[in-house]
Every structure is written in C-alpha cells, then in structure tokens.
Amino acid sequence: MKNVVAIISGILFGLGLAMSEMINPTVVIAFLDVAGDWNPALMFVMLGALLVTTIGFALSLRRKSPLCASKFYLPINTAIDKPLIIGASLFGIGWGMAGYCPGPAIAGLAYGQQETIYFVIAMLLGLKGAQFFLDKVK
C-alpha cells in the first residue's frame, strides 16, 4: 500500500509540475527576473500548493499516525543555522542559472532533452559529493 501511495503521489507531482509549466526553465527564470518582463506564474503555483498543504497538513496532524506508517516523520532541526543559509544560497545561484530545481529537472527527463540530462547527472554528483564530504566531517 505504501508503495502504491508513493507512486501515485509522484505521478501527481509530475503532472502538477508539467501543467503549471514549472518544468519549463524559461518560465521559472521569468519569475525570478523581477527587473525584466516579470511572469508571476510561480507565485500562483506556490499559492495553489500552499492552499492544499497548509490546510491538509494541519488536518493530517490531528491523527496520531499516518495511514500506512507508524508515525509522522517531521524534521527536528528548527534552527536557522549556517548550513541552512550557505546551502540555500548556493542552491539559489544554481536555480537562477538554469531555471531548474530538483523536482522539475527530474520530471523534465520525460522530455528527453540533453540539457536536462546534463543538469540531473551533475545534480546527483553534487548531492553525492556533498554527502561524502559532509558525512565524513560529522
């Protein structure tokens, strides 16, 4: 059941990214380009998503546990620490360069374009490299 829920959730996410055109890097860059021909699409995507999650998460947490698992896995760290600031900053630079964040990049593989494949391979290498070095430090 758990696996069925996961795949349906993934499909919904991919459909949402494609329908909202977040899968198109130029639409994302046009949102970030406040000084240019600004396209507010991403703002409407966030509004639509947050409308569902704010209400839905609050209602979900009224339950003791989720439907197919023993507990809710909530992040424990609430600090606005150095790693958060440095990591978010670096991520933002990469996001602004290509107009791709992890979700749209992976979903974009469905469109089979070379640029997307380069980006995703580099992203996986970056993730794995960061894991390798940071987990060693810890």
Next chain:
Amino acid sequence: MESLISYLPAFLGGMLIGLSALLLFIGLGRIAGISGIVGKILQPLESDNQANEKLWRVLFILGLVVGAAIYHFFDPFTLPFRQPPSAWFMIISGLLVGIGTYIGSGCTSGHGVCGIGRFSIRSLSATIIFMLTAGITVFVIKHVLA
C-alpha cells in the same frame, strides 16, 4: 502581466503538487522534498529493513517522471532553453543545486511547499534566501553580463 485567467493552469498545477505532498504526508508521514528523497536513495543501506524505505522513494521519483510524461503525451512541446544552451552551464548549475540542497537540507518542494505548509520558520527562511540569491543570479546574467 497577462489576465488572471491565464494563470489558472499554474494555480491548478500548484494544487496538484500540494495534493501530492498531502498524500505522501497523510499516507506515509513523509515530507515530499525532492532533494531529500533523492539524497536518501543515493545513501547506502545500513540494514535490510531499510530496503523498503528505499523502494517507496524510488517509486515516487519514477512517478514524477511518469506524471510529466503523461502530460507531455497529451500536450507535447519542447522545452526552450537559454540560447545557445551550454553543457557546462547546465553542469555547473546542477552541481550547485545538488550541493546546495544537501547542505541546506531542502529545495523548493521540501522547504517551499511542505515547510511553509507546516509554518516552519526555518523553511520560510531558506525559501526567502534561495529566492533572493536566485533573483540576484538572474539579474546578473540577464542585465549585467548580457
């Protein structure tokens, strides 16, 4: 800016993303953060009972591609990239996104959609920071360097 109605697909697509995140949360108790889910897939298994914890993640990521493919099937178009698209440009930005999301524990989905969705100040801060540096990056590329 165009008329409000032209942003309906963006709003509805956003609701689908929210619904996906809600389903994963009420079903598995998990945060639909793409960088986090991919990161866990890349990490080696520490014990056998973790195999199941890896399977749902792989299926979720597969679903992500399948969902986009289904949409693409009914509404085919090619993605316009920055011209001329440079392989090195995509590789450097991909590396930054991979490293940054691991150090900063999340991306647009985990911090933006899910974190803000549960009113986390840490996630709201991360979202403001990455939107800011992304905006500055776009400004520099499009209006300073160009």
